[in-house]
Amino acid sequence: MQFGGRRKKNSINPQSELYGQHLQFYGQPPLENISLSEFETFAVERLKLLKTVENLGVSHVKLTDLYISKLEKELKALNFPYRPDADDKKSQSGPTEYEKRRKDHISHFILRLAYCQTEDLRRWFIQQEVDLFRFRFNDLDPKQQLEFLHKNNLRYDTISSEEKLKLKDQLINSSFGVSGITVMEHEFYKVPFQDALDLVRLRKVYLKQGYAYIPHQDIVTIVLNDFRTRLSKALALTARSLPAVHSDERLQPLLNHLSHAYVGQDYSIQKNVGKISLDQIDSLSGKSFPLCMRQLHQSLRENHHLRHGGRMQYGLFLKGIGLSLEQALQFWKMEFIRGKVDADKFDKAYAYSIRHMFGKEGKRTDYTPYSCMKVILSNPPSQGDHHGCPFRHSDPELLKQKLQVYKVSPSGINQILELVKGMHYQLACQKYFELTHNIEDSSFSLNHPNQYFLESQKLLGGGKDIKREMDAPQRSQENAASKGSTATQEVAANTSQHLAEMTEDLDSFFQDA
Known part of the structure; x- marks a missing residue:
């Protein structure tokens, strides 16, 4: 299917550039045709990933060693990017990093379609994507973080050495991990306090005249706030296009499955009828x-x-x-x-x-x-x-x-x-x-x-x-009732059936999460 509008001959963001980064804001939608089968596969595997992010975020302290190791394991198992310094060499048993980034990019936009439909769905999707983004951003070294900021035109004002020296005591007392010896080596960003409310709430930054002074190691909070704002606006815009999307009989049943977030075991198939008195x-x-x-x-x-x-x-x-x-x-x-x-x-x-x-x-x-x-x-x-x-x-x-x-x-x-x-x-x-x-x-x-x-x-x-x-085996209600339906309805039912069959092992997928 085709994402977005008409493809321009001289695209500002060619695919090689679009999928060239380990981390991104998902600002540019995909510009290529993909098969319905690939559409389904990408959607389900990203849903599995976001479910894992949710479960780990509640059962473990975020960004602890155990949390990181478990999330890395799932990213690797599902063939999503998980190392910022990975090269583009294809291993014998898996796709290249380019292919993983392509999958990451496209699957994000597919789930936007499924999770923009209600406020509850949008809230859930944003929270899991923000947590995934936080993990990936923290996986970058300081130099890579700065490169990411520059590539995405995120220009935060750094304070001068003179101002840093003048506010030295306040910056040391308010910033975790900054000592009198290292304060001059740290970059500090001066941003409006409303852009750093999480840090203000935790009393982790110095406030002066409506500005927060943020050490570089905490800049992720500001980047996350920007990412959350952009994604929230993007979901609102995506919701406006839903009538056109729902007119496609191939996609509507698939998106309905995804938005209800359960594509696992079908418990209508009884193997133990009468075993309970x-x-x-x-x-x-x-x-x-x-x-x-x-x-x-x-x-x-x-x-x-x-x-x-x-x-x-x-x-x-x-x-x-x-x-x-x-x-x-x-x-x-x-x-x-x-x-x-x-x-x-x-x-x-x-x-x-x-x-x-x-x-x-x-x-x-x-x-x-x-x-x-x-x-x-x-x-x-x-x-x-x-x-x-x-x-x-x-x-x-x-x-x-x-x-x-x-x-x-x-x-x-x-x-x-x-x-x-x-x-x-x-x-x-x-x-x-x-x-x-x-x-x-x-x-x-x-x-x-x-x-x-x-x-x-x-x-x-x-x-x-x-x-x-x-x-x-999984069976959908639509497929069971499709006898005698029109050709169009059969296509829709088969789409749902394909998704259900492909994801019947979702329950077992989470056993070790």
């Missing part, structure tokens, strides 16, 4: 259900009813852990007739929708249990609803009370609430998993409620009978 569900809900499903189960038991959103979310989850169609019909019917629904009304009003979930009615679509991102990004629950993600949709005080009832320790509740405050809802759920299973590190990246259940059963020793085959 109905009398096990109450016990399993207390020890192996994620909080979203635990609250749905509890609400169902208390009210003997769930609205459509709750029935879909919980019903598909139960299907995914192994409930057969016959068991599902029995389970829902027994519970509903305990409330205000008699058996005849259940058969007429509700049984059809349950059979529909299992692909036995309508278009015969084998519906997939909801992923974490689908639960988080779907319509929020209104009054009387119980679906959604408790970490995303609950009031913090109510969430705190719920966690107390479930005997989560006060320190654990504080950790969860901090993650919620930072909008790391899946990581908050993963922390809940660790606290309720008494482990320090869950060693997996949580992306799906059914994954939570399987990991819990595996940990508790109950996985032999319940755990499904994890190598089942």
Whole structure:
């Protein structure tokens, strides 16, 4: 496909120059044609990279040796640039540095299309790209950092030796790592204080008459602020072009997959149908259900009813852990007739929708249990609803009370609430998993409620009978329902199918992150 507008005969930024830098601001969009297959591959692999950046940023202190080594490992595994001084020689087992930089550049712009659609998506994308940029910038030596500043016309005023001598004591006291012996050897930049709010907040710079005096080793803060501002504006501009992008039937399903950030295991494929008995569900809900499903189960038991959103979310989850169609019909019917629904009304009003979930009615679509991102990004629950993600949709005080009832320790509740405050809802759920299973590190990246259940059963020793085959092929709902569709719809469904098949190992990818 073609990125950007018409290609000029004498391009100001030829590709050799565009991909010639290890680090960049992504100011110039790609100017070449790429295949749809390459488009998909680049998008998914950058998504894996940004997911790794997010997980490492929460589970490790940023830029520590362990954080750096793990991120370098992932950059190398995914064939993204990770060494600023790497040459352009092609190894026997991998692409050249030019090819890695090309992939880095193009994949960034692809995910811009997917993550410009809502404020939450933009915020997540910006944060991960900023963290990745910080890692790469700090990997440059001082000379390379200055070269980067000059190439990108980032001209910050350095103070003279006379001013440095005059402010010597203040600069020593306010700047970490600057001593009386080395102060004259350091470069200091004078910038408006609003461009260095992070350093001001940490009291790491000297302030005078509205200016902050920043030592060179902290210049990354200013560069990051510039990068964040540019990327935020670029995403807003990209969002305006979405109607034109969505008119392309090849790209729309792909971008929808990416923006929901889950392209992993398809839990609709049941390998252990009937392995769970109905009398096990109450016990399993207390020890192996994620909080979203635990609250749905509890609400169902208390009210003997769930609205459509709750029935879909919980019903598909139960299907995914192994409930057969016959068991599902029995389970829902027994519970509903305990409330205000008699058996005849259940058969007429509700049984059809349950059979529909299992692909036995309508278009015969084998519906997939909801992923974490689908639960988080779907319509929020209104009054009387119980679906959604408790970490995303609950009031913090109510969430705190719920966690107390479930005997989560006060320190654990504080950790969860901090993650919620930072909008790391899946990581908050993963922390809940660790606290309720008494482990320090869950060693997996949580992306799906059914994954939570399987990991819990595996940990508790109950996985032999319940755990499904994890190598089942991925299937998309669009592909399953594509029978009889037009040629255009078939192309869209095949695009989604291709993406799903290509990324069915995403869960296992994060096992060692």
